Amino acid sequence: MCGRYALGKLEWWILQEMFKLQQAALNMQPRWNIAPTQDAPIIRHVEDHREAVMARWGLVPHFWSKPLSEMKYSTFNAKSETAASTASFREPFRKRRCIVPAIGFYEWTGEKGAKQPWWITVAGQEWFGFAGLWDRAEIEGQMVESFTILTTPPNREMSQLHSRMPVILRPDHYDLWLDPANDREAIDPLLAGLPDDSLRFSEANTAVGNVRKEGEWLTVPGDGVQARLV
DSSP states (O other), rough: OOOOEBBBBHHHHHHHHTTOOOOOOOOOOBSSSSSSSSSSEEEEEEETEEEEEEEEEOOOOTTOOOGGGOOOSOSEEEEEETTGSSSTTTTHHHHHEEEEEESSEEESSSSTTTTTEEEEEETTOOOOEEEEEEEEEETTTEEEEEEEEEOOOOOOOHHHHHHHHOOEEEEEGGGHHTTTSSOOOGGGGGGGGOTTOOOOOOEGGGGGSSOOSSGGGGGGGGGSOOOOOO
16 A cells, blocks of 8 residues: 655656646645645646646545544545445546655555565656545535545565555656546556566655654654664
8 A cells, every 4th residue: 555655855847847737836845754634736637727736645535524534434545446436436536537746655564563664766767646536525614625546456576565556657647647538448557557677665764654753864764763864
């Protein structure tokens, strides 16, 4: 699965140029420990243009109207194999696909109480895009925009760490994924994610498990103490 990721110091102009965005810049602060329920940027197609917006990680279905505290099921990830038929994700899968920018993500191995986090990046890319879905719901009189990250069976590298991996899109697939005119048959091949030998991973700081910790030092080995980056 994918329960933590980093935006790093990814700059606005890079997204603006890649996705041909015509809007004021988002206030994208460097983030190294983005967790579910927190806000993060997504890229989406709306009407006749693309835009970047901040949205809550953990999809709130459009039909949900109760307080968020009453959502007892997890929606920060969605299985790519079943998203098109699952009530919470079915409509977003057809109409509201998005890209979630990132520079890397984390996964854990080991036994409870002694888990080791790993920092995972894409070989040869300074940043990449997760395949995501977004939705909008009115909760207690307020509009909440939210997203989920799709997952798929792991490639060879990720199988050493976990039984699932996030769907990471190739840059030449961004247009295909975002265009709502493309149907299931057109986008299904994208959901396999990256092939073997596409990912790199190394030990991360154990403090990344604490959502209150933040900083680039979380991406390097350590045991809860802020590391000095060379």
